[in-house]
Amino acid sequence: MKLRRLVSLVLFLSFLVLVLTSIVLYVTPQGRVAFWADWRLLGFDKEQWGNLHINLGLLFLVTGIWHTVYNWRPILTYMGKTASKVGRSSGREFWLASVICLVFVAGTLFELPLLSFPLHLNAKIKDRAALDYGMPPYGHAELSTLQEFTLRTKLDIDKSLERLQDGGIVVAGKKQTLLAIAKANQTSPQKIFQIMRPKSEAAGLPEFPPPGFGRLTLVEISEVYKDSLPRLLQSLKEAGIESDGQQKFMELAQTHNRQPSELYKLLQK
16 A cells, blocks of 8 residues: 555544534534533543544644655646746636635625625524533532532532432532533432522522623523523613523623623612
8 A cells, every 4th residue: 555545534534524623613503512411422521522623633733744745746837837837827826716715704804894704604503502501600610529519509519419419320429520510310400500509599590690791682592591581671671671582691891881790680680
């Protein structure tokens, strides 16, 4: 087997896998949501897909460099062997390719409409996933020990342990993380929290706004936290803030010159 042919095949196959992992990572929920709800696709979680993307990207990079070095002379021939040929056909193609790449770089950095569309679409997909899978009470809550988690969510730890035991959840101790408890019981940190939480507290806004809250509309907030939309709108109306529920929380705060924390307290009333 020729080494050149082997490297070319590896380069091509790693490229195909990179396309797949890029698409998957484009549509995966935000990390805080994916880890909280134990999101998976084809049996792999977000971290595993990310690891695949990194290692296959490294393989693609190494074989791509080898392929480029091995074919350096044909590449130079195509681009133009010397600077004196820059004005000729191959030189013009080189500069056109460079301009296209620069347009994509600049357009992305400066958020030009055409190139910012994929980024905005990506944000919408991830925000939708947050509605479908639910958000943790705070960032990376799954990494907190049971003791820390109950303290931050104002739950009684002894009663929480009782509810977990009644729900058939095995817990090694108060120092065990929610993620470890979830994995040991083949469930998600989100389900663990749902079992720990009293039924009377199963709905309503948490004490502090969780990560990503500012990108949600009031309609979405009512859906995620099982809170009444009319109640949310009425709470704002009593403070002189009119809303149809379609504006994002952060934009609503900016429109009415209010701090997001102040607006959040109004919603909790």
